[in-house]
Amino acid sequence: MKEFCMIDQELNSIKIKFQEMEEELLKYNSLKRIKPITELADVVRKERKNQNLTLQGLSDLSGISYASLVKIESGDINLNYKILTQLLDTLGLKLWIE
Structure with missing residues (x-):
């Protein structure tokens, strides 16, 4: 049971990191359109x-x-x-x- 909790925590950590990276990618894609x-x-x-x-x-x-x-x-x-x-x-x- 303890192993499942650790796996679940690790999956949540990966999910949070993925969401952060996804947000950064969206910002980057928006910035590509910006022109002087x-x-x-x-x-x-x-x-x-x-x-x-x-x-x-x-x-x-x-x-x-x-x-x-x-x-x-x-x-x-x-x-x-x-x-x-x-x-x-x-x-x-x-x-x-x-």
Whole structure:
């Protein structure tokens, strides 16, 4: 009986360690998607294309002008916060600050 208790304790210990490792893996997978703000143009373009949106389609959905979107995707514009959040919300992206 004592041996079964020891085995049970060991199994619980392994289970806890497995859960901890699983949580770390989930954090790592989330972190792989994080990009620096300098890659904003590439991230926006890639996500727009992943959603099969044209620039005009994204403009229609977001309310941001076609010309502004062209500039954003070329990295050629200074964005104000309102336009940035409007664009990211439309594409389902999040902005993280550390």
